[in-house]
Amino acid sequence: MRGVPPIGARLVAGIAAQDVSEIASCFAAGVEFRALIPPGLRERTGAEETAALVAGWFADSTELHLVESRSEEVGDRLHIAYTFEGVEDDEPYVVEQHMFCELADGVIERASLLCSGFRPR
Secondary structure, three states, X not given: XXXXXXXXXXXXXXXXXXXXXXXXXXXXXEEEEEEEEOOEEXXXXXXHHHHHHHHHHHOOEEEEEEEXXXXXXXXXXXXXXXXXXXXXXXXXXXXXXXXXXXXXXXXXXXXXXXXXXXXXX
């Protein structure tokens, strides 16, 4: 069995650091990204647009702590999952996201994300 690609750990580290350029570097230039989040579907094309969307979800957090993350292959896709605890508007929250990705040349070329929403903790 081959090793799990390191792109999952890089993406999660970029999100945790709130580093938009690091997040963008995990995506192919023409990435196709879909996210089902409360309140609905969001779609982006392109690394910068996708990174801005992902980073924007956490931009107002005054605290952001990675609770856990994992990456694993599911057939020909990479599953990246992570849980963060944070604080936004003085309200503590927890959020979990799952992303199923297709890779090309070591970066994410297509991804579908499902988000729990920011839940009170």
